Amino acid sequence: xxxxxxxxxxxxxxxxxxxxxxxxxxxxxxxxxxxxxxxxxxxxxxxxxxxxxxxxxxxxxxxxxxxxxxxxxxxxxxxxxxxxxxxxxxxxxxxxxxxxxxxxxxxxxxxxxxxxxxxxxxxxxxxxxxxxxxxxxxxxxxxxxxxxxxxxxxxxxxxxxxxxx
Numbered sequence: 001x002x003x004x005x006x007x008x009x010x011x012x013x014x015x016x017x018x019x020x021x022x023x024x025x026x027x028x029x030x031x032x033x034x035x036x037x038x039x040x041x042x043x044x045x046x047x048x049x050x051x052x053x054x055x056x057x058x059x060x061x062x063x064x065x066x067x068x069x070x071x072x073x074x075x076x077x078x079x080x081x082x083x084x085x086x087x088x089x090x091x092x093x094x095x096x097x098x099x100x101x102x103x104x105x106x107x108x109x110x111x112x113x114x115x116x117x118x119x120x121x122x123x124x125x126x127x128x129x130x131x132x133x134x135x136x137x138x139x140x141x142x143x144x145x146x147x148x149x150x151x152x153x154x155x156x157x158x159x160x161x162x163x164x165x
Contacts, residue, residue: 028068029165032061032122036152039129043145051145052133056091058126058152063087068163069119076116078109083120090127095135098128115162118155125152 039054046054066080086107090098101107102124111117125148132145 026165028061028064029160032058032065033153033156035061036126036149036156039126040146040149040153043129043142043149048133048137052130055126055129055133055149059087059091059123059130062123062126065122065159065163066119068165069115069159072164073113073115073119073162075113076111076119079111079116080119082108083123087123087127090124091130093131095128095131098124098131103128115159118158119162121155122152122159125149 035054035057039051039058042051042054063084066084070077070080083102086102090102093101102120108120128148129145132141132148135141
């Protein structure tokens, strides 16, 4: 009888932690979507400091999302791990370097799966916005930032689905 209670308590604990894990996972997805929409709004009406802060928040959230994708899409593991390893450095690169090395995959392993590319974009596009905020504010810069965030929002649902969310 004592072992049965112990087994039930263990099972209950495991179930509760799994639920908490799913809730945390759901929360990061909703946070990302909300922050992407906020970044898009700030690009229209905020200053570069506000935009940089919001885009940096997306970079941080992407570091939590990409492992959720690799948990469901093992084929993306090496590719997304390489992108994650470069995340902190990405925001310090020149626009040319981030385009060459991470948009065009110059410093990432080869991968054929679209799921992997879309997931990487949740990191690379906001990092590109951070890089762009270091430039001279003008309508062309704002349009480029808007294009980056529009792509993030476009890829978001695909990435979420590929992660089983």
